[in-house]
Amino acid sequence: MIASSWLLVAFPALGALVLLVGGHRTNAWGHLLGCATVIASFVYGLALFFSESLSEAADTTVYSWIPVESLQVDFGLRIDPLSVTFVLLITGVGALIHVYSIGYMSDDANRRRFFGYLNLFVAAMLVLVLGNSFVMLYLGWEGVGLASYLLIGWYQDRPSAATAAKKAFLMNRVGDVGLALAIFLMFKYIGSTSYAEVFAGIGELSPGVITAIALLLLLGACGKSGQFPLQAWLPDAMEGPTPVSALIHAATMVTAGVYLIARSSPIYNLTEDGRLVVTIVGAFTLLLGSIIGCAYDDIKKVLAYSTVSQIGYMMLAVGLGPVGYALGIAHLLTHGFFKAGLFLGAGSVMHAMNDEVDMRKFGGLAKKMPITAATFGLGYLAIIGFPFLSGFWTKDAIIEAAFGQEGWRGWVFGGAALLAAGITGFYMTRLVLLTFFGKERWRETTSADGRAFHPHESPPVMTIPMIVLSVGSVAAGFLLMAGDTLAEFLVPSVGTLVESEGGVLPHALVPWLTVGLSAVGVLVAWLLFGRRPTPVERPENVSWPVRAARKDLYGNALNEALVARPGLWLTRFAVFLDNRGVDGAVNGLAAVFGGGSSRLRRMQTGFVRSYALSMLGGSFLLVAALLLVRFS
Numbered sequence: 001m002i003a004s005s006w007l008l009v010a011f012p013a014l015g016a017l018v019l020l021v022g023g024h025r026t027n028a029w030g031h032l033l034g035c036a037t038v039i040a041s042f043v044y045g046l047a048l049f050f051s052e053s054l055s056e057a058a059d060t061t062v063y064s065w066i067p068v069e070s071l072q073v074d075f076g077l078r079i080d081p082l083s084v085t086f087v088l089l090i091t092g093v094g095a096l097i098h099v100y101s102i103g104y105m106s107d108d109a110n111r112r113r114f115f116g117y118l119n120l121f122v123a124a125m126l127v128l129v130l131g132n133s134f135v136m137l138y139l140g141w142e143g144v145g146l147a148s149y150l151l152i153g154w155y156q157d158r159p160s161a162a163t164a165a166k167k168a169f170l171m172n173r174v175g176d177v178g179l180a181l182a183i184f185l186m187f188k189y190i191g192s193t194s195y196a197e198v199f200a201g202i203g204e205l206s207p208g209v210i211t212a213i214a215l216l217l218l219l220g221a222c223g224k225s226g227q228f229p230l231q232a233w234l235p236d237a238m239e240g241p242t243p244v245s246a247l248i249h250a251a252t253m254v255t256a257g258v259y260l261i262a263r264s265s266p267i268y269n270l271t272e273d274g275r276l277v278v279t280i281v282g283a284f285t286l287l288l289g290s291i292i293g294c295a296y297d298d299i300k301k302v303l304a305y306s307t308v309s310q311i312g313y314m315m316l317a318v319g320l321g322p323v324g325y326a327l328g329i330a331h332l333l334t335h336g337f338f339k340a341g342l343f344l345g346a347g348s349v350m351h352a353m354n355d356e357v358d359m360r361k362f363g364g365l366a367k368k369m370p371i372t373a374a375t376f377g378l379g380y381l382a383i384i385g386f387p388f389l390s391g392f393w394t395k396d397a398i399i400e401a402a403f404g405q406e407g408w409r410g411w412v413f414g415g416a417a418l419l420a421a422g423i424t425g426f427y428m429t430r431l432v433l434l435t436f437f438g439k440e441r442w443r444e445t446t447s448a449d450g451r452a453f454h455p456h457e458s459p460p461v462m463t464i465p466m467i468v469l470s471v472g473s474v475a476a477g478f479l480l481m482a483g484d485t486l487a488e489f490l491v492p493s494v495g496t497l498v499e500s501e502g503g504v505l506p507h508a509l510v511p512w513l514t515v516g517l518s519a520v521g522v523l524v525a526w527l528l529f530g531r532r533p534t535p536v537e538r539p540e541n542v543s544w545p546v547r548a549a550r551k552d553l554y555g556n557a558l559n560e561a562l563v564a565r566p567g568l569w570l571t572r573f574a575v576f577l578d579n580r581g582v583d584g585a586v587n588g589l590a591a592v593f594g595g596g597s598s599r600l601r602r603m604q605t606g607f608v609r610s611y612a613l614s615m616l617g618g619s620f621l622l623v624a625a626l627l628l629v630r631f632s
Contacts, residue, residue, distance in 0.1 A: 001048050002079045006062050008044055008087060008130065009077075011037040013123040019116030027112045031105075034115030035098040038122055042091035049088060054081050056492050059132045059196065066135070070191060078132035078195060082329070082493035085486075086129040086259060089333055090252055093340050094122050096465035100344050101243040103461040104351060114154065118247065121147035125252045129259055133194040134183045137260070141179065141224070144253055145172045151248070152240040164236040171233040174563075175223015179260075182216035185209065199266040207271065214267055214274030217260060218281065225257030225311045228285045232555045234308055235292075238300040242347030245300055246340045249307040255332050258311065261318040262325050265494045269321060279319030279409075283402075283416040286312025288553060290423040294430070295549030297538055298357045299346045302431050303339070306383065309420055310335050310395075316417060317398045320405070325494035326487035327397050330480045334390035337472030338382035344466050345376035348458040349435060354447035359431060360536050361447070364440035368455040371463045373436045375470040380432050382473040384425045384518050392515075393477030395421065400510040404500025411504050421514050425521025433529045445536050 015037030019030045026033070052058075057080035066073035077083075098118060105111045124147055128140025153165030186193055189209055190201040202210060221227065226234030234254065238245055248254060261268065261278060268275050289308030296302045310331070317328030350357060352369060366373035382389040385396055399421065403414030442453040457463070480486040487497035505513075548554065603614070 001051055002058050002060055005048065005060060005077050005079055008041050009123055009126045011040045012119040012126065016116050016119035016123060019112055019119065030112030031102050031115050034119050035095065035102065037119055038091055038095045038098050042095050045084065045087040045091055048079065049084050054084060071187065073133060073135045073193060076132040076136065077130045080493050081490050082263060083130050085329065087126065089336050090122060090125050090129065093336050094247060094252065096468055097243050097247050097340065100462050100465040103459050104243055104347055105241065117147055117150045121151060121247065121252065128256055134186060134198065135193045138179060138183060141176065141256065144256065145169060148248060148253055151244040152237045154240050154244065158239065161239040164239040168233040168237055171230050172223045175220045175230055178216040178219025182213045185213050202267050203270060210267060211271045211274050214271045215277060217264055218278055221257030221260045222281065225254050225315065226308050227257065227281050227311065227315055228288055229559065231285060231308050232552065232559055235301050235304040238304050242343060242350060246343035249304060249339060249343060254307060254311055258314045258318060258328055258332055262329055262494055265325055275319050275321050279316055279413055282312045282315030282319055283413050286316060286420045287416050290420040290427065292549050292552055293427040294423065295546050297359050299349065299359050299431060299435065300357055302427060303342055303346060307339060309424065310339065313395055313398050313417065316402060316413060320401055322495050322498040323401050323404065323500050324398065326490050326497045327394065327401055329490060330486050331394035331398060333480060334394045334476045337469050337476050338379040338390055341375055341379040341466055341469035341473055344469065345372050345379065348372040348462055348466065351458055352455040353442065353453050354451050356447045359434040360534060360538060361442055361445050362435045363438045363442065365455055366436040369457045371457055372466065375466040377432065378470040378473045380428050384428050384522065385421060385514055387515060388478065390473050390477030393481040396511050396514050397481065399514055400507055401500050403505045403510050404503035406502060414504065418513060418517060422517035422521040425518035426525045429522045429525035430529050433525065434534060439533060441534065441536050
């Protein structure tokens, strides 16, 4: 089956081709084809998972892609535990999101094209995780960027959606430059970009080159996974339809950066400085995302910043090296279940509330939408680390590994992860209370378009995927972590899981601290929002930390000051230099020759007397010059 593994990519790619080229002729059945192709890839991935031992990586070549002298790049795939794990996540959760989209996009006249974009996104993501070289990964990387641009900007009549799509595209290009430069360095010093040859030869390079490659790879990962300082595009991506938010934020695009670091583990194992920077970025980002998530009233943006925070946990884990590679992947998988369920639950609420996203206009929806409330509640319990649900097993393991570091690293990284767990309990409880419990505030207000609210449960085509994901929110963590099941499965890809010994806190104490601090966050949220009436209008007279959080802790202002404005000034200077300098020199030279030739042309009168006078004048000048030389 490995030889025909290209079918995993071919199914959704063919679906995208048919739906985008077939036009209106496919309107009646396009959404069914879009679902069928992703389901087919999932079924094939399952068959591959159960039929192959996957005890070691198997590379297969589809065809020779770039045969240019020393640069030989095949369109090849790598089948190993890591790639198959991501295939099952992408196609499994992706298939549920496709099915959900049938109901969510039922009233959209361009639903067929939407499913074509979804198929294109899944196909590109599969190329990214299945490629057997960094160039193949880059191909999928750019394909995902293109598809995300199309999906985020789906509502083209909204300026905010067009701006969000452009922002995501441009900020991802910043990270892509880092990935491209890393690939250039690999080719320069190793002579190849294939995983097998790069990982075999990386140990022969100098420590400085290895660290440079690791940091450039991290820059690419920060762009795709929304990590500091390239996180600002991720919340704005909420302008796309909710299934897009679930697809991007749960199981696919934002996990690409974590996959890149885990896939490049042989490189990071050789540079402690590179791993340290990854860990610092992850720890800072998980705090950043959780703090900002407390200040928003937009249900989708709260979940978006939750994603920023949770991806930060994963980056923190993989930055710990052999201690955390498998833990980061485990949390990525459980996050795929509960975050997709949360986003689809938010979409169900919006579907019932005239696309309203302001949680202050909700309240009491649990009575009207019991299935949505129950599935959303299980995702909520999983993300806050409620005992024995998925997040409890994976997030707590990362916090324990962080505290397992020696010296200041244990206190800083473990403390940041523990504090973010408590904040997560606060802002997620706030979200649940404002949305599903308390006074039914929707009775006394209207949506943004002036319509009254009539909340109702979503149809089965939307609730069934939510139920399936809620099952994963409950059981996935135990199935992956019990007996180190996932860690042992991933050994051929990321190496053996190394248990942290010692550290700054006893291992047995960390779970109690995590659950206890999460409970404190839940209690504080209940005291502030569960026992008190919530005003429909957001109060403006708030403390400066809340104002700062509402402004994304000035992340956009920082990017504007450090990157956007200097880039604009540099562009204007370059235009000025081009117009006045380069063009000025060229145009000036042309003017000199043009003006001179026009003046010389006036001497050609056609009269013999003029030429005779010119010859006489020239003779006098020649005689004068000879006399001057003779007597000087």
